[in-house]
Amino acid sequence: MAASNVPGNLDNIPDAVVDEENKGFPVVWLLPLVALLVGGWLIYKTMSEKGPEVEITFKTAEGIEQGKTSIKYRDVTIGKVDSVQFSDDLSHIVLTATMETGTERHLTENTRFWVVRPRIGAGGITGLGTLVSGAYIEMEPSNEGKRQKRFTGLENPPVVKSDVEGTSYQLRTDKLGSLSVGAPVYFRQFDVGEITDYTLTEDHSHVDVTIFVRAPHDRFIRAGTHFWNVGGVNLTMDASGVSFQMESLVSLMSGGIAFDTIPALAGKPVAEEGTVFTLYENRAQTLELPITEVVTYALRFDGTVRGLSIGAPVEFRGVRIGTVKAIEMGKDPQQPDVLVPVVLVDLEPQRAAGYEDIDRATAGNQGQEEFELDPRKRIESLVKKGLRARLQTGSLVTGQLFVELDMFPDAEPATVTPNGFYQEIPTLPNPLEGILAGVNRIVAKLEKAELGETLTNLNELMVSTNTLVGTLEQNAPGLAKELHATIEEARKTLASLAAVTSTDGEIGNELYNALAEVTAAARSIRVMSEYLERHPDALLRGKGNNP
Amino acid sequence: MRAKALGLAGCHTCGLLLRLPGSGHSHCPRCAAPVHLRKPNSVSTTWALLISAIVMYLPANIFPVMAVTSLGAVQADTIMSGVIYFLKHGDWPLALIIFVASVLVPLLKMLALTYLLISVQRKSVFRKQQRTRLYRLTELVGRWSMVDIFVVALLVSLVQVGSLATIVPGIGAIAFASVVILTMLAAMSYDPRLIWDH
Numbered sequence: 001m002a003a004s005n006v007p008g009n010l011d012n013i014p015d016a017v018v019d020e021e022n023k024g025f026p027v028v029w030l031l032p033l034v035a036l037l038v039g040g041w042l043i044y045k046t047m048s049e050k051g052p053e054v055e056i057t058f059k060t061a062e063g064i065e066q067g068k069t070s071i072k073y074r075d076v077t078i079g080k081v082d083s084v085q086f087s088d089d090l091s092h093i094v095l096t097a098t099m100e101t102g103t104e105r106h107l108t109e110n111t112r113f114w115v116v117r118p119r120i121g122a123g124g125i126t127g128l129g130t131l132v133s134g135a136y137i138e139m140e141p142s143n144e145g146k147r148q149k150r151f152t153g154l155e156n157p158p159v160v161k162s163d164v165e166g167t168s169y170q171l172r173t174d175k176l177g178s179l180s181v182g183a184p185v186y187f188r189q190f191d192v193g194e195i196t197d198y199t200l201t202e203d204h205s206h207v208d209v210t211i212f213v214r215a216p217h218d219r220f221i222r223a224g225t226h227f228w229n230v231g232g233v234n235l236t237m238d239a240s241g242v243s244f245q246m247e248s249l250v251s252l253m254s255g256g257i258a259f260d261t262i263p264a265l266a267g268k269p270v271a272e273e274g275t276v277f278t279l280y281e282n283r284a285q286t287l288e289l290p291i292t293e294v295v296t297y298a299l300r301f302d303g304t305v306r307g308l309s310i311g312a313p314v315e316f317r318g319v320r321i322g323t324v325k326a327i328e329m330g331k332d333p334q335q336p337d338v339l340v341p342v343v344l345v346d347l348e349p350q351r352a353a354g355y356e357d358i359d360r361a362t363a364g365n366q367g368q369e370e371f372e373l374d375p376r377k378r379i380e381s382l383v384k385k386g387l388r389a390r391l392q393t394g395s396l397v398t399g400q401l402f403v404e405l406d407m408f409p410d411a412e413p414a415t416v417t418p419n420g421f422y423q424e425i426p427t428l429p430n431p432l433e434g435i436l437a438g439v440n441r442i443v444a445k446l447e448k449a450e451l452g453e454t455l456t457n458l459n460e461l462m463v464s465t466n467t468l469v470g471t472l473e474q475n476a477p478g479l480a481k482e483l484h485a486t487i488e489e490a491r492k493t494l495a496s497l498a499a500v501t502s503t504d505g506e507i508g509n510e511l512y513n514a515l516a517e518v519t520a521a522a523r524s525i526r527v528m529s530e531y532l533e534r535h536p537d538a539l540l541r542g543k544g545n546n547p
Numbered sequence: 548m549r550a551k552a553l554g555l556a557g558c559h560t561c562g563l564l565l566r567l568p569g570s571g572h573s574h575c576p577r578c579a580a581p582v583h584l585r586k587p588n589s590v591s592t593t594w595a596l597l598i599s600a601i602v603m604y605l606p607a608n609i610f611p612v613m614a615v616t617s618l619g620a621v622q623a624d625t626i627m628s629g630v631i632y633f634l635k636h637g638d639w640p641l642a643l644i645i646f647v648a649s650v651l652v653p654l655l656k657m658l659a660l661t662y663l664l665i666s667v668q669r670k671s672v673f674r675k676q677q678r679t680r681l682y683r684l685t686e687l688v689g690r691w692s693m694v695d696i697f698v699v700a701l702l703v704s705l706v707q708v709g710s711l712a713t714i715v716p717g718i719g720a721i722a723f724a725s726v727v728i729l730t731m732l733a734a735m736s737y738d739p740r741l742i743w744d745h
Contacts, residue, residue: 013555013564013565013566014563014564014565014566014576014577015565015566015567015576016556016565016566016567016568016573016574016575016576016582017573017574017575017576018568018571018572018573019571019572019573019574019581020572026588026591026592026595028588028591028592028595028596028736029591029595031595031596031599031729032595032596032598032599032602034599035598035599035600035602035603035725035729036599036602038603038606039602039603039605039606039722042606042610042718042722043605043606043609046609046610068620068622070621132618133618133620134620
């Protein structure tokens, strides 16, 4: 077997050329080494780059996908949601997320997370980009506080990001009105802050609104700054007419607050964080003087007080001096079993407090009389001199009334009368009422008057006039003829007269000549008198040779 | 009677029948190509390459092969997640192709080579013809694993539509390509004649 397998001639097979031995290190084993190094390095890199894991709890996982939803801060991704699970009692969703390396120090108890989704809020529509790219979780890191790994996510984005500088204040008001969280705070119509929160006070008597004003505008808020509500529309229809005010479209929808400091109080110190201010209902209220002193009087009116509202002004000759406090019923002094309206007015002497300065500035302190300081005594003396109260129409548009005080020296004398608790100022009827009363009287008189006789007389007059006219009509043609004849005669006479007096006629000629003579005579007399004036001695001596 | 026993071998390049020394390197006198009775250090070289391939196979599957950024949302996919994605969307032929080409074939290649190496080192006489067939199959099919790499390369170069859709390759793609190349090299460096030596 072996022999038949061996080829015959093995001698002609050439020899291979031997290479030099190069027993070096088998280079190929570098490959697994490199592979191990690369693999190991990759794994190490991944493990070391893995940042801290956090758990965030939310009520709903709407828009959140595990493995995809990212956690961002200022639009930079710093984490990713790994898994979305239920809490044990199925009440919450627990997200497990991996953050980037190095973020441990930003994960403290003050760090906040919330989901950014499309939202419509007081400040507008936010988060529209997430309609396209999917919801993401926004993070607001904080370096202060204890580090933690479990967080409760916010259901709504915080109104103020904590990296914005500014100051918070509290405003107290009676009712919330149209204010809402996120509504703007205006200063000179600039948007400088927003409302961050509101609550009822513990005794439920007021609403406390927390606002945040951004730096540097917070330094405009001083101890005497006034805040007022500019939300919605301010429409007032009162005795002074109709007024309509609106701040901006945003505040129309979501409410708003404005503030300003009157120059007199600009020197006060800047308000500290958390200072409580009063929130007024509108700007007008802030400009009103704080009224602390009132003197209340009662006014009893005969007519109707419909159109008078509580809070309507009391004016003296157009200057506001008080406010209507209440409208009650009282007995009519003339008819004890009839009720009449009684209006309580608060007179506010502080409104006239600066009269002396004005006086001095305008009239120069001429009157040396002492002005009675006690308002009650003053009113008493004025009533004796004719001070009365009456109702006037404030605005024809709104039909609202106000109380007018004025001096009526012709009024029936009266004094301030005590009326139980309050003193009374005597009243006069409404001028409109007076007109109506007069008209009523005329109508009554007309009713009473004996018109029957007058009518009969009138009738007879009509009849005789008729007869007269009839007679005239009958005699008219005859009269006309006579008139005609008379006129003819007159014309003839005039014509002959004219002929006589013209210069062509006899009389005329004579007349003309006579007139000429007279004229000549007058002339010579004149000449003579002139001569005599120059030469008075001519009377004695004659004309002589003098001209 | 085997050629090896007689020290005879043909040059791989020009085919000239030569007489070789027992060991060491030599080259063909006609075409100067290196000539060996058996591939030198076949077993150790193949082992080295195989181990490298196995080591690199781990990152190839852990790290994403490509990252698709669409409208701001980034989606990174590993080989397996891509397979699952296509399966979920009902595209099972594609899922099957990717699974076979990128998961099955490399794994089987590595397993086959491991088996072949171990069997040669243990001087086994078990089913030599089958083993040789296995080797030929391995070497033939190996290159088709590059399908996945071609897909990634094509997608990356074509899908660059700004923020609408952008695809970038991941580390996994590079690792996977190295796995395929290394297994190909490993198969190349394995000398199937060793099967028949025992």
